[in-house]
Amino acid sequence: MTERDQILERLLNRLFLADEDGQPTHMPVLFTAGTETQAISFVDGSGSGKSTTTFEVMRNFKPLAHNPETGMPRWLHVKVESPATLRSLGALILKKLGVDKISDRAKVYEVWDMVRHRIALMGIQLLWLDEAHDLFGQTASVETNNMFKMLKGLMQGDHPIVLLLSGTQRLSQITSLDPQINRRFHKIMPKPLAFGVDNDNLRGIIAGYAEIAKLPVDLDGDVINRLIHAGRHRFGRCIEIIIAAIECALHEGATSLRLQHFATAWAEKESCDIRQNVFTAANWAAIELEDKDAEISAEMAALAAKRNKKRA
Numbered sequence: 604m605t606e607r608d609q610i611l612e613r614l615l616n617r618l619f620l621a622d623e624d625g626q627p628t629h630m631p632v633l634f635t636a637g638t639e640t641q642a643i644s645f646v647d648g649s650g651s652g653k654s655t656t657t658f659e660v661m662r663n664f665k666p667l668a669h670n671p672e673t674g675m676p677r678w679l680h681v682k683v684e685s686p687a688t689l690r691s692l693g694a695l696i697l698k699k700l701g702v703d704k705i706s707d708r709a710k711v712y713e714v715w716d717m718v719r720h721r722i723a724l725m726g727i728q729l730l731w732l733d734e735a736h737d738l739f740g741q742t743a744s745v746e747t748n749n750m751f752k753m754l755k756g757l758m759q760g761d762h763p764i765v766l767l768l769s770g771t772q773r774l775s776q777i778t779s780l781d782p783q784i785n786r787r788f789h790k791i792m793p794k795p796l797a798f799g800v801d802n803d804n805l806r807g808i809i810a811g812y813a814e815i816a817k818l819p820v821d822l823d824g825d826v827i828n829r830l831i832h833a834g835r836h837r838f839g840r841c842i843e844i845i846i847a848a849i850e851c852a853l854h855e856g857a858t859s860l861r862l863q864h865f866a867t868a869w870a871e872k873e874s875c876d877i878r879q880n881v882f883t884a885a886n887w888a889a890i891e892l893e894d895k896d897a898e899i900s901a902e903m904a905a906l907a908a909k910r911n912k913k914r915a
Contacts, residue, residue, distance in 0.1 A: 605838075607653075607793045611660045614643050614789050618765050619666055619728075629666040629677050629728050631765050640758045642766035644735075645791045646775040652839025653769050653793075654733055661731065670726045678729040679722075685737035689749055692738065693718050700725055715753060723762035730757065736770035739777040751781045758787065795836035802827040809845055813860050816849050821859040826882070833869050833881040835892060844869060 618641055619627040631640040647653045658680075661667070667677040681696055693714035694705055700721040705714060722730070732738065739747045757764055768774060768788075775792065779785050796805075805827050813820045834841035847868035852860050866882035869875075881887045 605656065607656055607791060608660055610791050611643070611645065611657065612664065614791070615660070615664050617789075618643070627664075627666045629670075629726075631728060631763060633763065638759060638763075639755075639787070640763045640765050642754075642758060642768065642788050643791065644774060644778060644788045645767065645769040646772060647793050648835065648837050648840075649771055650835075650840040650843060651793070651837040652842060655839065657731065657733070657767070657769055661729075667729055673725055675725065677726055678731060679725075679727050680731045680733060682733040683735055683737045685734070687737050688746065689753060690714055692753075696730070697721060700727075715756070719757070719760065719762065722757075722764060727764060729765045729767060731767040731769070733769050735768035736774040736777070738768075739773075747777070747780075751784050754784060755787070793838070796831045796834070796838060796841065797836070798828050798831060801831065805830060805841060805845075808842065809860070812845055812849055816853060816860075818849065818852055818857070819859040821861045823862075826862055826865065829881050829887055830865065832888060832890075832892070833865075844872075847872065 616627050618632055620630045620632055622628050633639065634641055645653050645657060661676075661678055661680070664678075669675075670677045679696070679699055681692075681699055683692065684695060690711050693711070696718050697705060697714070700718075702717065702721060705717070709717075738750050754766060757766060768778075775790065778788060809822070810820055830841055830844060834844055844865065848864040849860060851864040851867045855864075857864065862882055866880050869882055870877075870880050873880075877883050879890055881890055881892075884890060
């Protein structure tokens, strides 16, 4: 279990009531004089592996794993489809809950009344909205404010549920625009991989995956540092590169996993020439890699600062 697995599991334990033996139950803890639940936001860059982490933790969180009344889990995973509107999101949640058709004449508030009713009927206690940054536009708007109201509404009422939102850095920036939403969220923001600090862990992962593929590992020098740089310092992206390199080695019938297999896998993914290949260039650390998530995060940070300045 990784550090972020442990953090997410610990937060789930905090947000659900414990029984007499101190074990978590499926009933959410109610805050603010017993009127509402709280939520979790899991923020990391694209390709960081946050969805894989969340799936693994949720599948193993026993209080929500099975509802004997429905035969289904007490948690629901919904991947937000872009562009998202209140109506499209409500329809998507209802579809996941077994409601395939909604009248074209149904108003948005009626759709969400159905969502809340169906969630209560199915005994859902946690709703995980994946790719949740797509819930919000690039700027604060009427639709964004309505999304905020919807999120708060799900955590209140007769059947309040715990929310889990996962997404890129833009999710953190946009939720911070609403102080009422921001204070309700416990935030998981894993640190980027660091040279030296995470090398042994990645080296062990390479060895483990290669062993499964029955490939000896023939990697020397600074390959792990190159891997971290190539993966934009994100765990999930590094794992993708490792798997792709092993696939390249197996495809060519290689007798061992070598640096060239990482170079080939990365070149195919990035469409770069040999001079810009992190795994072959002598001065690889000087290669600047495009990172859309970082650019969006900077834009959203500027927007948040602008709004805070206006409030002041």
